[in-house]
Amino acid sequence: MLISSIHNVVNGGGLWQIKNFNTYFWEDSAAGTAEMLSHTISSAMSSFSSIQVIDSHTAGEPTRVVIDGGPDLGNGALTERLTCFREQYDFFRSGVVNEPRGSDVVVGAVLLEPFDQTCEAAVIYFNNVGYLGMCGHGTIGLVRTLEHMGRIGPGEHRIETPSGVVTTTLHASGQVTVENVPAYRLHKDVSLDVPGCGVVTGDVAWGGNWFFLASIPGLSLAFANVRELSQCAQAIKTALAGDGITGTSGGEIDHIELFGAAEATEADSRNFVLCPGNAYDRSPCGTGTSAKMACLYADGHLSAGRVWRQEGILGTYFDGSVSVKDGQVIPSITGEAYVTGETKLFFAEKDPFRWGIS
Numbered sequence: 001m002l003i004s005s006i007h008n009v010v011n012g013g014g015l016w017q018i019k020n021f022n023t024y025f026w027e028d029s030a031a032g033t034a035e036m037l038s039h040t041i042s043s044a045m046s047s048f049s050s051i052q053v054i055d056s057h058t059a060g061e062p063t064r065v066v067i068d069g070g071p072d073l074g075n076g077a078l079t080e081r082l083t084c085f086r087e088q089y090d091f092f093r094s095g096v097v098n099e100p101r102g103s104d105v106v107v108g109a110v111l112l113e114p115f116d117q118t119c120e121a122a123v124i125y126f127n128n129v130g131y132l133g134m135c136g137h138g139t140i141g142l143v144r145t146l147e148h149m150g151r152i153g154p155g156e157h158r159i160e161t162p163s164g165v166v167t168t169t170l171h172a173s174g175q176v177t178v179e180n181v182p183a184y185r186l187h188k189d190v191s192l193d194v195p196g197c198g199v200v201t202g203d204v205a206w207g208g209n210w211f212f213l214a215s216i217p218g219l220s221l222a223f224a225n226v227r228e229l230s231q232c233a234q235a236i237k238t239a240l241a242g243d244g245i246t247g248t249s250g251g252e253i254d255h256i257e258l259f260g261a262a263e264a265t266e267a268d269s270r271n272f273v274l275c276p277g278n279a280y281d282r283s284p285c286g287t288g289t290s291a292k293m294a295c296l297y298a299d300g301h302l303s304a305g306r307v308w309r310q311e312g313i314l315g316t317y318f319d320g321s322v323s324v325k326d327g328q329v330i331p332s333i334t335g336e337a338y339v340t341g342e343t344k345l346f347f348a349e350k351d352p353f354r355w356g357i358s
């Protein structure tokens with residue numbers, strides 16, 4: 001998309017391609033040949049020399065919040081600002097979370113002024129390949145980050161996300177509860193023929209992101225199996241796309257949640273969640289736990305208010321529950337996050353990996 005915005009300015013009818021976000025290539029569509037042209041790095045790119053971030057982890061899953069020096073996305077509705085981010089500043093996303101400054105596992109968050117004035121802050125989440133509508137572990141990390149910055153204390157704080165407003169509670173203990181956007185199951189018992197895994201049957205549900213949730217008999221959710229679990233989840237994602245199975249309005253099902261019996265006796269279930277860029281979630285995944293609870297509620301296996309302890313692949317857990325408002329299932333998840341660093345990131349003009357390795 002960045003391509004098309006540059007395309008609009010300088011293109012005379014061909015196709016611009018971008019590589020490593022530093023060099024543009026011009027392909028003459030008529031001649032079908034590619035001729036490389038170097039261009040001055042756009043003014044948007046050259047405006048970033050350093051930014052301030054705060055890093056945290058939530059149940060093992062990292063979050064990097066950009067607190068100063070982020071892109072100017074305007075002050076419109078958050079969905080408009082997300083479009084602006086995606087179309088004009090995607091290089092920034094990559095530079096912040098991808099290697100060499102980050103890794104495939106890092107979820108980034110840019111802290112913004114809220115459009116909805118009842119909110120403490122607005123946030124757009126992103127990862128190694130794109131953007132997330134909502135992020136449960138990220139919101140828990142964000143709340144601890146805002147506390148670390150001295151912006152909030154214990155109590156309720158509303159946060160605006162592209163998927164909707166979520167209400168968070170920072171407890172005196174340091175734990176954070178996130179009352180998520182409404183969650184629901186779209187399809188039950190969808191069967192897929194998955195190469196290498198056989199027939200897999202699962203549900204499609206929304207928990208702030210789209211999930212396919214299944215249990216794979218014979219594949220244990222042991223930490224030692226993350227490679228096999230990742231391969232199986234990737235094959236499921238490919239099968240979903242191949243069969244044209246999507247969320248509502250064609251939304252890509254980009255999170256795969258495998259679940260099974262918990263290892264800890266006090267937990268109700270264990271999961272493994274593959275995120276859009278193929279990194280697995282180190283935490284039990286807040287939006288994934290929300291989607292799971294929506295399915296349990298729909299099946300009559302979870303009543304409103306009952307605590308559902310979701311264990312993740314590292315053995316850390318979130319405590320979840322649902323309430324029902326206006327016929328909608330509202331999931332809440334509670335977890336812990338720790339601030340791990342305050343960092344200034346530099347983006348030197350001559351750095352060949354100024355905008356990340358992607």
Ligand code: PYC
Nearest residue numbers: 135136137285286287
């Ligand atoms: O906690 O919702 C979550 C999440 C989504 C992707 C990574 N973590």
